[in-house]
Amino acid sequence: MEFFKTFFRGSEDAFVFPKYGKVHLLMLAIFFVGIYFIYKGYFGLKDEKKNKKFMNTMLAILFIDQIVLYSWQIGSGYFNWAMSLPLYHCRICVWFLIIGIYFDRPVVKTLGLYWGILGSLLAMLLPDLYKFSFPHYTNVQFFIVHILMGWVISDLIFRKKYIPGKNENVKALIFTNFFNLGLIIFNLSMRKYWPNVNYGYMLELPIEQNLIPSSATPVIMFLMFNFVMLVFAGVSVLASNKRKNAYEEIDCLSE
Numbered sequence: 001m002e003f004f005k006t007f008f009r010g011s012e013d014a015f016v017f018p019k020y021g022k023v024h025l026l027m028l029a030i031f032f033v034g035i036y037f038i039y040k041g042y043f044g045l046k047d048e049k050k051n052k053k054f055m056n057t058m059l060a061i062l063f064i065d066q067i068v069l070y071s072w073q074i075g076s077g078y079f080n081w082a083m084s085l086p087l088y089h090c091r092i093c094v095w096f097l098i099i100g101i102y103f104d105r106p107v108v109k110t111l112g113l114y115w116g117i118l119g120s121l122l123a124m125l126l127p128d129l130y131k132f133s134f135p136h137y138t139n140v141q142f143f144i145v146h147i148l149m150g151w152v153i154s155d156l157i158f159r160k161k162y163i164p165g166k167n168e169n170v171k172a173l174i175f176t177n178f179f180n181l182g183l184i185i186f187n188l189s190m191r192k193y194w195p196n197v198n199y200g201y202m203l204e205l206p207i208e209q210n211l212i213p214s215s216a217t218p219v220i221m222f223l224m225f226n227f228v229m230l231v232f233a234g235v236s237v238l239a240s241n242k243r244k245n246a247y248e249e250i251d252c253l254s255e
Contacts, residue, residue, distance in 0.1 A: 008137050010076030015133035024127060027143045030152055031124050038154045051159050058148045058155075059102060062094045065145050071139055082194035089181060090119040090146065099150055099252050110168040111175065113153055114229045120150035128206035169233040174223055184218050 025210065040216065044050040070086075073079040086092060093115040101123050102107030123146040130138040156162045164172070183200045190197045198204050202221050212220065 003135075007135055008072050008076055009132070010072075010078040012131040013133050015131050017127055017129040017139075019127060023035070026149070027127075028124055029146045031120075033153050034147065035154045039152060039158045041159065045155070051155065055101065055152065055155055055160075058152050060099050062145060062148055062152070063098055065141060066091070067239055068137070069141060069248060072175045080194075080208055082197045083178045083192075087199035089115050090123060090149065093119055093149060094145065097149065101152070101156070106165065106168045107171045108163040109156075109162065113156060113162070113164065114176070114225075116149045116153045117227050117232070118224060120153065124150070126206050128201075140216060147156065163236045164233070165236075168238065169229070171230050173226070173233070176229065177222070180222060180225060 015168050019193060043055060045054060052235055061127070070079075070084075078084070096108050096112030097116060100107075100112045107179055127142065129142050130136070131186070180200065184202045187197050187199055187203050202218055205212060205217055205220070205226050
C-alpha cells in the first residue's frame with residue numbers, strides 16, 4: 001500500500017530527468033529497435049491476424065494510459081490548469097490514433113500519423129518528464145506512451161502500408177495550422193494567470209533557453225509541423241502513383 005502511495009504521489013520533488021543518461025539511452029534503444037522489428041516484420045508481424053492483435057494491444061494500452069493519467073492527476077490533487085489540460089499534441093494524437101485506426105477515419109488517422117511522427121520523435125529525443133523522482137507513475141508513463149505511439153505509426157506505415165490521400169493531407173494540414181495558431185494565442189493569453197503555461201511547447205522547447213530564443217519557438221514549431229506533413233504528403237503522392245502504375249501494369253498484362 002505504501003508503494004502505491006509513493007508511486008502515485010501528487011507532490012513533485014524538483015527531480016530533473018537526465019537527458020542522454022543511461023536510462024534515456026536505454027529507452028531510445030527500445031524505441032528504435034522496436035521500430036526496426038516492426039519494419040522487418042519480426043515476431044510474426046507479417047501475419048495479418050497477429051499484426052491486428054499487436055495493433056489492438058498497443059491501442060488498448062494507450063487508451064488505458066490516458067484514463068489512468070487523468071485519474072492520477074485528479075485523484076492525487078496534482079491537476080493544474082497550466083499543465084494538465086489535454087492540449088499537448090501527443091495527448092490528442094493518442095485519441096486520433098485510437099479513433100482513426102479503430103473506426104477507420106482517414107482524416108483522423110492522417111492527423112494521428114503526422115502528429116505522432118513528430119511528437120514521438122521529439123519526446124524521445126528531448127524528454128520532458130514531470131518533476132517526480134523514481135519510482136513514480138509518470139517516470140514510466142511518459143516513455144510507454146511515446147514509444148507505443150512510435151510503434152503504432154511504424155506499423156501503420158510499414159505493415160498496414162497506409163497512404164493518406166490528397167483530401168486527407170489537405171484537411172490535416174489546414175487543421176494542424178489552425179490548431180497551432182489557436183494554441184499559441186491560448187498560451188499567450190493565459191500566461192498572465194498561469195506563468196508556466198506552454199501547451200504543445202509552442203512558446204518554449206524543452207531545451208536550454210540560450211540555444212533557441214523563446215521568440216523563435218512558435219516559428220520553429222510551425223515550420224517543423226509543416227515540413228513533416230508536406231514531406232510525407234509528397235511521399236504519399238509518389239507512393240500512390242507507384243501503386244496506381246503497378247495496378248495499371250497488372251491490368252495490361254491481364255488483357
